[in-house]
Amino acid sequence: MSFDADVIVVGGGLAGLSAGITANREGLSTLILERGEYSGAKNVSGGRMYVHALKSLVNLEEAPLEKPIVRETYEITCGEKRLTFSFYDPNTRNSYSVLRAKFDPWLAKKAEEEGVLVMYETLVHDAVRENQGITVRTSRGDLRAKLVIEADGVTAGVSRYLGLRSLSPDSLMLGVKEVIKPDSVPEEGEARVLVGYLNGLLGGGFMYVNKDTLSIGATVKVNSLQKERVLARDIVEDLRTKLGVEGEILEYSAHLIPYYGYTKLPPLTAPNLLVTGDAAGFLINDGFVIRGMDLAIGSGIVAGRAAKKILDLGDPSNTKIYEDMLQESFVMKDLKTASRAFQLMNNERLFKVYPELFCRVLSRMFTVEGERKTLMTVFQEEVKRDGLTLTQVVRDLTKVM
Numbered sequence: 001m002s003f004d005a006d007v008i009v010v011g012g013g014l015a016g017l018s019a020g021i022t023a024n025r026e027g028l029s030t031l032i033l034e035r036g037e038y039s040g041a042k043n044v045s046g047g048r049m050y051v052h053a054l055k056s057l058v059n060l061e062e063a064p065l066e067k068p069i070v071r072e073t074y075e076i077t078c079g080e081k082r083l084t085f086s087f088y089d090p091n092t093r094n095s096y097s098v099l100r101a102k103f104d105p106w107l108a109k110k111a112e113e114e115g116v117l118v119m120y121e122t123l124v125h126d127a128v129r130e131n132q133g134i135t136v137r138t139s140r141g142d143l144r145a146k147l148v149i150e151a152d153g154v155t156a157g158v159s160r161y162l163g164l165r166s167l168s169p170d171s172l173m174l175g176v177k178e179v180i181k182p183d184s185v186p187e188e189g190e191a192r193v194l195v196g197y198l199n200g201l202l203g204g205g206f207m208y209v210n211k212d213t214l215s216i217g218a219t220v221k222v223n224s225l226q227k228e229r230v231l232a233r234d235i236v237e238d239l240r241t242k243l244g245v246e247g248e249i250l251e252y253s254a255h256l257i258p259y260y261g262y263t264k265l266p267p268l269t270a271p272n273l274l275v276t277g278d279a280a281g282f283l284i285n286d287g288f289v290i291r292g293m294d295l296a297i298g299s300g301i302v303a304g305r306a307a308k309k310i311l312d313l314g315d316p317s318n319t320k321i322y323e324d325m326l327q328e329s330f331v332m333k334d335l336k337t338a339s340r341a342f343q344l345m346n347n348e349r350l351f352k353v354y355p356e357l358f359c360r361v362l363s364r365m366f367t368v369e370g371e372r373k374t375l376m377t378v379f380q381e382e383v384k385r386d387g388l389t390l391t392q393v394v395r396d397l398t399k400v401m
């Protein structure tokens with residue numbers, strides 16, 4: 001049986017390119033199959049990347065990042081009332097705003113310069129396990145490898161073609177985003193988390209400051225969209241209006257986001273298959289951070305290294321090595337840490353009750369009308385008004401901790 005490469009990577013996004021670059025550096029012949037005309041053509045992201053994983057792959061100075069995020073802002077709204085708090089650290093260089101339409105082609109070029117073959121406009125439409133390897137059926141014909149690294153994003157085609165899993169709306173969020181060019185943007189990079197802006201939908205909004213543009217968007221549980229019968233396009237338009245942002249809309253995009261959590265991850269391996277990035281359900285949203293990009297890069301790097309170990313040991317079906325290496329990496333450790341916070345997105349109170357509750361409490365505390373009550377009394381009264389108990393509120397809030 002002849003093989004077209006040691007490793008075939010399906011998908012040329014962050015996970016796929018990181019896996020391809022790493023496998024190639026490990027001395028494996030590597031082929032990346034990407035359905036888009038170029039990497040980044042089909043990729044959407046709200047655009048804040050935590051760069052710790054990227055640093056171990058490339059020289060950060062060369063990467064086309066937008067702005068370092070030095071200001072973190074939380075905005076909770078209810079009607080016209082707004083509670084805002086910001087954390088400013090001018091020296092941090094932990095995360096940057098990015099535009100994937102710029103970033104992914106750059107990383108793909110890097111991979112190609114290092115000798116990885118990236119085949120564009122190559123759609124994988126089926127996969128079968130045969131003769132100690134996997135055959136992927138593509139729009140350009142069949143290709144075979146002893147090992148396939150799946151990096152085809154949230155819809156995880158390869159895993160589905162191999163019968164390993166199906167997709168369910170319970171495990172998906174929808175991300176919608178616009179890139180807007182206003183007359184001016186703040187000089188420094190900022191990330192805003194917007195709570196209470198989505199008319200009770202289960203999800204949150206975001207705004208990132210890029211070099212000359214703003215990325216504005218939202219991530220919403222798919223079953224909440226179905227329940228409330230809201231159109232994705234209307235969410236971001238409504239958000240932009242509420243924020244009072246005006247300017248030319250350069251890009252609009254909508255994309256699914258995996259939402260599994262550590263305890264419910266889909267299969268990460270099968271014989272001859274390693275699953276990475278969104279295809280593996282790697283996403284963290286713990287109320288403070290949304291992370292998919294660093295997990296995609298991190299799992300891609302681990303998969304590239306694991307591929308070398310697996311092939312050196314002579315049994316490409318022994319993919320447990322990848323799972324073991326993942327468990328040792330920040331990817332699984334951080335997913336595990338965030339697992340409690342995953343329940344947050346299913347808690348309607350967080351989106352429908354608490355923004356109003358906090359606004360009412362603050363409104364009363366900042367109003368003087370004669371008889372003054374302590375913060376605790378006001379809080380208790382407002383909690384009771386919502387038909388809740390203090391224990392329930394504390395229990396909800398401790399899930400973020």
Ligand SMILES: Cc1cc2nc3c(=O)[nH]c(=O)nc-3n(C[C@H](O)[C@H](O)[C@H](O)COP(=O)(O)OP(=O)(O)OC[C@H]3O[C@@H](n4cnc5c(N)ncnc54)[C@H](O)[C@@H]3O)c2cc1C
Pocket residue numbers: 010011012013014015016033034035036039040042043044045046047048049050122123124125151152153154157174175176177217218254255256257276277278279282283290291292293294296
């Ligand atoms: C609106 C939105 C906001 C987000 N905000 C953030 C954020 O601020 N920070 C963060 O870290 N993460 C964020 N994420 C998540 C992040 O974008 C993803 O986790 C990350 O892009 C996953 O990378 P990936 O390489 O696994 O998948 P993708 O980036 O989806 O790449 C998959 C690649 O595979 C290709 N492909 C798919 N199917 C096939 C096929 N059958 N044949 C060939 N090629 C195929 C696609 O064209 C694509 O290039 C956001 C996501 C969305 C949608």
